[in-house]
Amino acid sequence: MNQLLIRGLALVAIALCFGIPALTYRVGTFSNAGPGLFPLLVSCIVGLIGVVMIVRARFERVESLPFKLRNIFIVLAGLVGFAIIAKHFNVVGAIVYLVFVSTLAGSDYSAVRNIKICAVLIAIAFALHAFLGLNLTLL
Amino acid sequence: MEILHNLAFGFEHALTLQNLMYCAIGCAVGTLVGLLPGLGPLSTISLLLPMTYSIPTDGALIMLAGIYYGAQYGDSVSAITMKIPHASSIVACIDGYQMTRKGKTGLALFSAGVSSFIGGTVAIVVLSTLAPALGEIAFLFGPSDYCALILLGFLCVGFVTTGGHMINGLAMALVGVLLGSIGTDVNSGARRFTLDLAFLADGIGLISIALGCFAIAEIARNLDSRSEFTPFSGRIQLIPSWTEFKRIIPSALRGSAVGSFLGLLPGGGPTLAQFGAYALEKRFSKHRAEIGSGAIEGVAGQAAADEAAARTSFIPLMSIGIPENAVMALMLAAFIVKGIQPGPNMIGQHPELFWGLVASMWIGNCFLLVLNVPMVRYLLSVFKIPYSVLFPCILFFCCIGTFSVNNNLDDIYITAAFGLVGYVFLRLGLEPAPLILGFILGPMLEENFRRALVISRGSFSIFVTRPISASLLAITAAFFVWQISAYARQALARRASLPATHKGL
Amino acid sequence: MESEDFARRNRLGASTVQVSRLKRCIPGELRLVTAAICSALLVGSVLAAEEFPSKPIRFIVPFPAGSSADTRTRQLVAPLTKSLKQPIIIDNHPGAAGSIGTAVGVKAPADGYTVTYIVTTSVAVGPHVYKDSGFDPRRDLIPLIVAMKTASILAVKADSAIHSVSDLISSAKANPGKLTYGTSGPGSPQHLMGERLKKLAKIQLVPVPYKGDAPTLTDLVAGQIDMTFGPPPATLPLIDAGKLKALAVTSPKRMARLPNTPTLAESGVPGYDEVMWYGYAVPAGTPAGIVKRLHEALRAALLTPEFRQFTELNGGELVASTQEYAAELMRRDFERYGQIVRELDLRAD
Numbered sequence: 001m002n003q004l005l006i007r008g009l010a011l012v013a014i015a016l017c018f019g020i021p022a023l024t025y026r027v028g029t030f031s032n033a034g035p036g037l038f039p040l041l042v043s044c045i046v047g048l049i050g051v052v053m054i055v056r057a058r059f060e061r062v063e064s065l066p067f068k069l070r071n072i073f074i075v076l077a078g079l080v081g082f083a084i085i086a087k088h089f090n091v092v093g094a095i096v097y098l099v100f101v102s103t104l105a106g107s108d109y110s111a112v113r114n115i116k117i118c119a120v121l122i123a124i125a126f127a128l129h130a131f132l133g134l135n136l137t138l139l
Numbered sequence: 140m141e142i143l144h145n146l147a148f149g150f151e152h153a154l155t156l157q158n159l160m161y162c163a164i165g166c167a168v169g170t171l172v173g174l175l176p177g178l179g180p181l182s183t184i185s186l187l188l189p190m191t192y193s194i195p196t197d198g199a200l201i202m203l204a205g206i207y208y209g210a211q212y213g214d215s216v217s218a219i220t221m222k223i224p225h226a227s228s229i230v231a232c233i234d235g236y237q238m239t240r241k242g243k244t245g246l247a248l249f250s251a252g253v254s255s256f257i258g259g260t261v262a263i264v265v266l267s268t269l270a271p272a273l274g275e276i277a278f279l280f281g282p283s284d285y286c287a288l289i290l291l292g293f294l295c296v297g298f299v300t301t302g303g304h305m306i307n308g309l310a311m312a313l314v315g316v317l318l319g320s321i322g323t324d325v326n327s328g329a330r331r332f333t334l335d336l337a338f339l340a341d342g343i344g345l346i347s348i349a350l351g352c353f354a355i356a357e358i359a360r361n362l363d364s365r366s367e368f369t370p371f372s373g374r375i376q377l378i379p380s381w382t383e384f385k386r387i388i389p390s391a392l393r394g395s396a397v398g399s400f401l402g403l404l405p406g407g408g409p410t411l412a413q414f415g416a417y418a419l420e421k422r423f424s425k426h427r428a429e430i431g432s433g434a435i436e437g438v439a440g441q442a443a444a445d446e447a448a449a450r451t452s453f454i455p456l457m458s459i460g461i462p463e464n465a466v467m468a469l470m471l472a473a474f475i476v477k478g479i480q481p482g483p484n485m486i487g488q489h490p491e492l493f494w495g496l497v498a499s500m501w502i503g504n505c506f507l508l509v510l511n512v513p514m515v516r517y518l519l520s521v522f523k524i525p526y527s528v529l530f531p532c533i534l535f536f537c538c539i540g541t542f543s544v545n546n547n548l549d550d551i552y553i554t555a556a557f558g559l560v561g562y563v564f565l566r567l568g569l570e571p572a573p574l575i576l577g578f579i580l581g582p583m584l585e586e587n588f589r590r591a592l593v594i595s596r597g598s599f600s601i602f603v604t605r606p607i608s609a610s611l612l613a614i615t616a617a618f619f620v621w622q623i624s625a626y627a628r629q630a631l632a633r634r635a636s637l638p639a640t641h642k643g644l
Numbered sequence: 645m646e647s648e649d650f651a652r653r654n655r656l657g658a659s660t661v662q663v664s665r666l667k668r669c670i671p672g673e674l675r676l677v678t679a680a681i682c683s684a685l686l687v688g689s690v691l692a693a694e695e696f697p698s699k700p701i702r703f704i705v706p707f708p709a710g711s712s713a714d715t716r717t718r719q720l721v722a723p724l725t726k727s728l729k730q731p732i733i734i735d736n737h738p739g740a741a742g743s744i745g746t747a748v749g750v751k752a753p754a755d756g757y758t759v760t761y762i763v764t765t766s767v768a769v770g771p772h773v774y775k776d777s778g779f780d781p782r783r784d785l786i787p788l789i790v791a792m793k794t795a796s797i798l799a800v801k802a803d804s805a806i807h808s809v810s811d812l813i814s815s816a817k818a819n820p821g822k823l824t825y826g827t828s829g830p831g832s833p834q835h836l837m838g839e840r841l842k843k844l845a846k847i848q849l850v851p852v853p854y855k856g857d858a859p860t861l862t863d864l865v866a867g868q869i870d871m872t873f874g875p876p877p878a879t880l881p882l883i884d885a886g887k888l889k890a891l892a893v894t895s896p897k898r899m900a901r902l903p904n905t906p907t908l909a910e911s912g913v914p915g916y917d918e919v920m921w922y923g924y925a926v927p928a929g930t931p932a933g934i935v936k937r938l939h940e941a942l943r944a945a946l947l948t949p950e951f952r953q954f955t956e957l958n959g960g961e962l963v964a965s966t967q968e969y970a971a972e973l974m975r976r977d978f979e980r981y982g983q984i985v986r987e988l989d990l991r992a993d
Contacts (some may be wrong), residue, residue: 007569009313022331030592032592038581039317039332046317072359074561076559083551083552103531105359105362106362107527108527117532121532123530128539133187179729188710189718224872278862281863327853328829328853337740340739340743405859459887461858468708468858470710472715484885545737
């Protein structure tokens with residue numbers, strides 16, 4: 001896929017995401033700006049740059065680096081799960097989840113090593129709670 | 140002469156065994172916490188603030204200050220070694236991390252340490268000589284002047300864009316501006332782009348974006364390449380050669396100047412100082428071509444600016460009593476609890492606090508240098524741990540760091556979202572540093588622009604009638620024109636000499 | 645044999661068989677046993693209420709560490725720890741002008757172990773401005789006490805041409821829409837105070853929003869804006885140092901720290917009365933015995949000499965009210981500000 005094309009498309013998408021809601025806020029004039037003025041203005045410029053990039057993509061081509069979605073999604077799943085478990089249960093469970101899930105993205109998986117990592121992180125969490133007064137339900 | 144007298148008086152207070160101990164504790168704790176990815180000076184100070192209530196005032200102030208500037212250094216370390224930034228070490232992720240990838244971590248850390256020392260020293264000299272006068276600077280800058288200054292700051296975008304075209308950097312900066320507008324609009328109270336979610340009502344946190352775009356994206360990138368990159372391997376070469384050492388000094392001095400000045404202005408402090416220093420290096424340094432791919436100057440300028448700004452940001456608090464950023468607001472709270480009202484007469488009413496603080500900053504500076512440069516060797520051995528063990532730990536610290544800003548677990552979702560966004564941008568060849576600059580500067584620009592127009596009742600002349608604003612705008616315009624013409628000349632020259640260009644945007 | 649077999653295969657069945665046999669044999673005793681158990685539980689619950697607290701108590705402060713809300717609450721930690729004999733943990737949950745933290749406090753279990761800091765902005769004004777805050781203070785909170793009331797100081801630059809409130813009013817009438825005053829955003833205390841002044845004195849003033857008190861006061865000293873309603877802790881030092889002039893205070897009575905400064909009510913704006921109050925509350929449904937215990941502990945902590953001194957230093961008026969007064973004040977201000985927010989059309993959506 002042409003990297004330039006994707007970049008341009010991404011910028012246009014961002015411009016639309018921010019520009020369209022900006023129209024629903026009061027725009028006003030420069031001397032009496034409403035909440036929508038700046039976002040609208042900036043979205044237009046971003047959209048314009050995006051369009052320029054898309055046009056250039058027809059003439060130039062740059063190969064894009066491969067997207068490996070697996071790893072980033074594993075990491076994200078780890079983070080999001082950490083937040084959910086820490087909120088509804090406790091941090092120890094969240095740490096265990098985070099370590100076991102995120103290491104799925106590594107090159108080799110070892111449950112024993114994961115347990116050791118969990119132990120260290122749990123100890124650090126307790127230390128942070130005791131010495132810095134971190135406000136989390138640990139257990 | 141009076142200054143020397145005051146300093147002597149200050150040293151008398153700072154050199155008591157108790158205050159020395161508080162200074163040491165502050166610096167050590169600050170550095171340690173700064174090292175931990177994700178946790179920064181703001182979270183640390185707010186967590187440790189209650190502990191200071193039972194300590195005498197001067198000791199508490201010395202310790203908190205030590206934590207603050209110690210954490211600035213610690214943040215640089217985690218940015219350089221693992222590309223995990225905090226508010227004031229974002230730029231260190233650029234050159235510093237590049238140096239790590241080239242195996243020059245020891246050199247980078249040494250440069251950071253020495254530059255921090257130089258930055259701190261310059262700032263302390265500034266504090267001692269100019270403090271009362273400098274406090275008044277904040278009063279000279281009105282909203283239109285800030286607007287002009289921030290526009291000048293936007294020019295730094297070009298400098299912070301390392302690879303590729305400027306237009307990418309500009310686009311990213313503008314995306315950052317859009318992201319910065321999420322939240323409650325100060326001027327109208329309207330909630331913009333918050334999707335009715337309560338935790339977005341105050342906008343996205345800088346830490347969440349920075350950790351997501353830099354740290355998380357980098358982890359994903361490293362995992363993808365399966366090279367299991369370990370930050371270090373092999374010997375740690377700490378002491379630089381004389382030529383390398385000489386390169387540190389001019390950058391550090393320039394950085395200190397920028398940092399000392401920007402630290403005085405409300406809102407920005409160390410966060411903006413690093414960008415200013417980096418831009419200055421890129422413009423004026425002898426080795427500017429290397430900056431962006433791992434040059435000492437990139438690290439030195441930022442580290443010095445950081446430290447300098449951290450110290451001069453005490454000036455508005457102690458000379459007028461107005462805290463100019465969140466960390467200073469915490470210091471103010473510490474004072475109030477002790478029954479001291481910081482105000483315009485603080486230096487006069489409590490000279491032992493002010494001069495004791497200045498003296499202990501000097502002592503803290505020396506502590507940091509002595510503590511960190513050798514300690515770096517031990518710290519680095521931590522990074523000999525294989526990446527597959529290290530990265531879950533980094534993820535954990537990112538979660539804790541992002542949580543501890545607002546004690547809100549929902550911020551972790553934002554960090555995760557920006558991890559994805561940062562990764563996508565990384566793969567598309569778009570850089571996060573200009574995005575963060577835009578994110579910081581955009582809202583400030585909008586806020587000040589609209590405020591200037593409310594005060595001037597809708598008249599634009601306020602931008603040219605005020606001297607500071609007019610001169611800054613003139614500088615910005617001149618610079619902008621110069622940049623465009625230089626770029627146009629370059630492009631024409633290139634097109635003339637190379638018929639078939641392979642250059643992508 | 646058969647029943648034993650059955651019992652062995654089905655333990656539960658066996659005990660059921662035994663209980664039903666028991667039931668069939670002695671129903672009258674069962675009633676007695678039930679009565680005994682009930683009264684034991686009753687006594688136990690009463691005792692449990694008196695044994696409160698048996699674990700640390702969490703105080704939720706919906707503002708960042710270092711803010712005035714935080715500092716005020718931390719002042720109470722020492723006396724409360726002594727009287728309640730349990731550690732007090734302060735939990736900061738900043739965001740959305742106090743709505744986020746208050747919502748957290750409201751959703752906590754109603755067992756008395758979570759106390760929330762409440763202030764006029766977060767419970768009387770906020771819910772009208774932020775409709776999706778997730779709580780209704782009248783329904784979801786039991787106020788324990790009103791701790792302190794703070795008026796604001798109407799201040800101008802020291803060398804300003806305006807020397808008194810009457811100067812201000814005549815200047816505003818001569819130049820409508822020209823005089824500016826600083827606020828912390830639409831719906832903030834300063835904004836509401838300014839609007840009240842505009843309404844009662846029939847003048848026009850232009851609000852200029854800032855992000856907090858510090859930038860507002862900086863711009864006031866610099867002369868960028870004409871006046872502001874400054875909170876005493878930040879404004880008093882600037883007045884003492886001669887950078888600002890106090891024109892009036894917003895409370896009905898003069899402030900102890902500024903005996904020579906008139907109130908707005910006595911300076912030509914009769915009926916002006918705008919004070920901010922703060923206190924503490926627990927979620928609705930907390931047992932009455934626990935509520936009373938917390939109220940008494942807070943009251944005692946507020947009446948210590950150290951806290952009195954802290955109040956005076958910060959220009960506030962110590963109240964340490966009764967529970968009923970607290971509930972009444974919250975309800976009254978909730979309705980009053982609802983009206984003002986509707987009139988000013990301040991909804992943040």
